[in-house]
Each structure stands twice: as C-alpha cells, then as structure tokens.
Amino acid sequence: LVSRLQPFTSTIFAEMTALAVRHDAVNLGQGFPDTDGPVGMLEAAKNALFGGANQYPPGPGRPELRAAIAGHRLRYGVEYDPDTEILVTAGATEAIAASLIALTQAGDEVIVIEPYYDSYAAAVAMAGAERRVVGLVERDGRFALDVEGLRAAVTDRTRAILINSPHNPTGTVFTRAELEAVAALCVTHDLIAITDEVYEHLVFDDAEHIPLATLPGMRERTVSISSAGKTFNCTGWKIGWVCASPGLVAAVKAAKQFITFVSGGPFQPAVAHALDHELPWVEDLRTSLQGKRDRLATGLAEAGFAVRPTAGTYFVCVDVRPLGFEDAAELAWELPERVGVAAVPVKVFTDHPEEWKHLLRFAFCKRNEVIDEAVTRLRKLT
Ligand code: PMP
Numbered sequence: 009l010v011s012r013l014q015p016f017t018s019t020i021f022a023e024m025t026a027l028a029v030r031h032d033a034v035n036l037g038q039g040f041p042d043t044d045g046p047v048g049m050l051e052a053a054k055n056a057l058f059g060g061a062n063q064y065p066p067g068p069g070r071p072e073l074r075a076a077i078a079g080h081r082l083r084y085g086v087e088y089d090p091d092t093e094i095l096v097t098a099g100a101t102e103a104i105a106a107s108l109i110a111l112t113q114a115g116d117e118v119i120v121i122e123p124y125y126d127s128y129a130a131a132v133a134m135a136g137a138e139r140r141v142v143g144l145v146e147r148d149g150r151f152a153l154d155v156e157g158l159r160a161a162v163t164d165r166t167r168a169i170l171i172n173s174p175h176n177p178t179g180t181v182f183t184r185a186e187l188e189a190v191a192a193l194c195v196t197h198d199l200i201a202i203t204d205e206v207y208e209h210l211v212f213d214d215a216e217h218i219p220l221a222t223l224p225g226m227r228e229r230t231v232s233i234s235s236a237g238k239t240f241n242c243t244g245w246k247i248g249w250v251c252a253s254p255g256l257v258a259a260v261k262a263a264k265q266f267i268t269f270v271s272g273g274p275f276q277p278a279v280a281h282a283l284d285h286e287l288p289w290v291e292d293l294r295t296s297l298q299g300k301r302d303r304l305a306t307g308l309a310e311a312g313f314a315v316r317p318t319a320g321t322y323f324v325c326v327d328v329r330p331l332g333f334e335d336a337a338e339l340a341w342e343l344p345e346r347v348g349v350a351a352v353p354v355k356v357f358t359d360h361p362e363e364w365k366h367l368l369r370f371a372f373c374k375r376n377e378v379i380d381e382a383v384t385r386l387r388k389l390t
C-alpha cells in the first residue's frame with residue numbers, strides 16, 4: 009500500500025460493527041437506520057428492478073433523477089440545470105472523493121473541519137493534496153465554527169474547503185453567520201467550497217439547514233453534495249449527487265466516470281420517486297428522530313454521561329469523564345464486551361486525539377426499544 013494511504017487501512021465503522029456483532033451488542037456505533045424507507049420508494053425500486061432497469065444507467069444519472077434533484081434543490085431557492093449541473097454518484101462518499109480528485113492535486117491544501125467524517129482525510133490523500141485541519145470550538149453550549157482559526161488556516165496554497173452541516177459527529181448545524189464567514193473567505197481567496205449535506209433534512213427544534221450555495225457569491229464556487237441514504241433510510245443504496253456549475257460538474261464527472269462509471273441502476277428511479285413524492289414521509293422521520301434524540305440523550309444523562317446538545321444528524325456526543333473515564337476510545341473498545349453496547353470515539357475523526365478524547369458518539373436512528381435496551385445496559389456502567 010502506498011504511504012499516503014497507510015493511515016487508512018480500516019474504518020472505525022467496520023471495526024466497531026464487527027466488535028458489536030462478536031459480542032451481540034446493541035450497535036449505536038455505525039450510523040444506519042434499523043427500519044426501511046417509504047413504501048412507495050421501495051415499490052418504485054421493485055418496479056424498476058422487474059421493469060428492466062438493470063443495465064448501465066446514463067453516465068450523469070437517469071434523467072428523471074436529475075430532474076428530481078433539481079426540483080429538490082429549488083426548495084432552497086437555487087436553480088440547477090439537470091443536464092449540465094447535476095451528476096448522480098455512488099453515494100456522497102464517491103461525490104466527495106471524485107470532487108477532491110478532480111479539483112485538487114499535489115501542492116494544494118484542503119481545509120477540513122475537525123472532527124471530520126472519516127472519508128475526508130482519505131479522499132484528500134487519494135487526491136494527493138494536503139489537509140489543513142481547523143477544530144470546532146465548544147462555545148455557548150454548542151460546537152461552533154472557529155472563524156478566526158479558519159481565517160488563519162488559509163494560505164496561498166489553499167484550494168478548497170470541505171464543509172459538513174448538519175455535522176457528523178457533533179450534531180452541530182452551522183448558523184447563517186458561520187456560513188457567511190465561510191463564504192467571505194471563499195470569495196476573498198477564490199476557494200472552492202465542497203459541502204456535505206447528507207443530513208440536510210435531519211434538523212431539530214428551530215435549527216435550519218442553509219446550503220452554502222445559497223449565499224451571495226457561492227453558487228458558482230460551491231460543489232453541493234448530498235445523498236438519499238439518510239433522508240430515505242436507504243444507506244445501502246448509495247445514491248448520491250453533486251450540484252454545481254457546469255465547469256465544476258464536468259470536472260467531477262471526469263473523475264467519477266473512471267471510479268465507478270455508473271451505479272445503482274434500479275435505485276435511481278426509486279430515489280427520483282422519493283424526492284418527488286416522499287418529503288412528507290421525511291418530515292415524519294425528522295419528528296420521530298427528534299423524539300429519539302431526546303430519548304437517548306435523557307437515557308445517557310441518567311447513565312451518568314455529560315450529554316452534548318444535538319441540533320441535527322442522528323448522532324449525540326457525550327463526555328465520558330463524569331463516569332470516571334478519561335479516554336472514550338478505551339471505553340468504546342471495552343463497551344461491547346462489558347455491557348453489550350457499541351459506540352464510536354470522536355477522537356478517531358480528528359488529527360488531535362488528545363483534545364477530543366473525552367467524547368463518545370452514539371447513533372439514535374434506531375427503534376425505540378433498541379434505544380431503551382442500550383440505555384438499560386449502559387446504566388450498568390455505574
Ligand atoms: N458524509 C457524512 C457526514 C456521513 O455521515 C456519511 C455517512 N453516511 C456520508 C457522507 C456518506 O454518505 P453515502 O452513504 O451517501 O456515501
């Protein structure tokens with residue numbers, strides 16, 4: 009294995025899920041729902057499957073899916089041409105990797121916000137670029153963007169900034185003011201923004217998801233990425249997409265066509281159906297997840313953890329110190345065997361493990377009885 013990929017030989021999700029299976033643990037580690045998406049979407053997939061949609065779809069994605077993606081983005085007030093400004097990908101993961109490979113190279117720096125979703129560091133490395141990490145800071149009871157730190161991280165080699173909101177693993181949803189600060193930097197220094205918006209619909213209370221591309225000056229320099237997995241409970245389908253100006257989309261397509269070429273034939277029309285018709289179902293999902301967030305947060309607090317607030321995504325982070333532990337990773341490795349629950353330590357998503365070692369991430373995209381069982385087991389920790 010080449011040296012630049014040596015840090016990335018296994019993922020925490022694969023390792024934790026394997027450990028959870030070995031110990032028959034309740035798996036609140038890897039974030040995936042344990043119920044299916046809307047029936048209409050499943051039926052659309054079945055119909056496509058039996059209706060012959062089993063060969064290569066068109067390179068940019070099926071036309072009805074690109075039209076549905078454009079229609080969905082229009083809800084935020086941004087218009088994209090389905091023919092030149094939208095590309096369907098193998099999940100957001102491929103969209104992120106192909107964007108970085110297409111738009112950054114050796115000598116370029118990419119700003120990444122820490123903690124970061126694990127594929128970012130690997131994708132920057134595959135592109136041959138370097139990551140510059142800026143940490144979130146705990147302020148006013150939430151994990152906030154360190155605007156000063158962000159400014160200080162820009163150099164004459166900075167090419168792009170990768171922004172994830174709603175944010176995995178902290179559950180932060182960036183405010184308009186935070187996004188304006190990002191936009192100002194991008195415009196001043198002529199940077200490309202790559203946004204990971206896979207949790208765009210999973211925002212709670214009065215939080216609002218604001219796509220960076222809707223801010224002045226950002227439409228033409230933002231590669232907006234999302235996917236169906238989190239919105240429609242179909243993480244295994246791996247249907248994602250890129251929305252950007254024609255030049256950026258053409259660049260990403262150049263990389264994407266030689267990574268997977270195309271993927272997900274029969275799932276593409278099903279996701280088109282979902283984007284066109286199933287947003288009321290998603291609203292129910294959102295409400296239900298908000299209840300699950302409260303259910304798990306309450307249970308974790310009762311088990312003795314110091315729970316951090318979550319405004320979006322389906323993750324909640326806790327500080328393990330009140331229970332007498334210093335390193336959440338050590339706890340995470342023994343938790344499946346000790347009490348039969350799996351979780352993910354936040355420090356594995358960072359370049360500064362010492363600063364983040366107290367935090368443990370739990371996923372709450374699970375049936376209520378599963379959450380309750382996890383909490384019952386975790387109470388045995390004290
Ligand atoms: N970005 C974030 C922040 C994620 O949590 C995930 C995991 N689901 C992905 C991207 C990957 O999305 P997909 O499954 O569509 O590739």
Ligand code: GLN
Nearest residue numbers: 021022037038039040176
């Ligand atoms: N996105 C999910 C998480 O953060 C899992 C993705 C994966 O397993 N690669 O838990």
